[in-house]
Amino acid sequence: MSTEWPLWEVFIRSQHGLAHKHVGSLHASDAEMAVKNARDVYTRRSEGVSIWVARSSDITASSPGDREALFEPANTKVYRHPTFYPMPDGVKHL
Numbered sequence: 581m582s583t584e585w586p587l588w589e590v591f592i593r594s595q596h597g598l599a600h601k602h603v604g605s606l607h608a609s610d611a612e613m614a615v616k617n618a619r620d621v622y623t624r625r626s627e628g629v630s631i632w633v634a635r636s637s638d639i640t641a642s643s644p645g646d647r648e649a650l651f652e653p654a655n656t657k658v659y660r661h662p663t664f665y666p667m668p669d670g671v672k673h674l
Contacts, residue, residue: 586635588614593630600632
């Protein structure tokens with residue numbers, strides 16, 4: 581039986597940011613402990629306003645080798661790219 585705590589990925593939203601960003605990983609026994617430890621380790625200077633934690637084992641990622649097959653179909657749909665549409669001057673953070 582393994583006695584090692586699970587690995588958690590930590591995402592912090594900064595005071596001036598609009599999105600959470602991955603800042604690192606840590607071991608914790610459960611989600612509540614992971615949030616508390618993430619606060620202590622990654623927001624020592626009160627720069628965060630929100631913390632997300634996710635078990636590393638629950639994250640599924642694509643492989644860099646799958647890049648072409650995964651993203652190539654989007655290249656033929658230029659209307660999905662933000663540069664296809666004009667941006668109004670008053671719109672921010674899009």
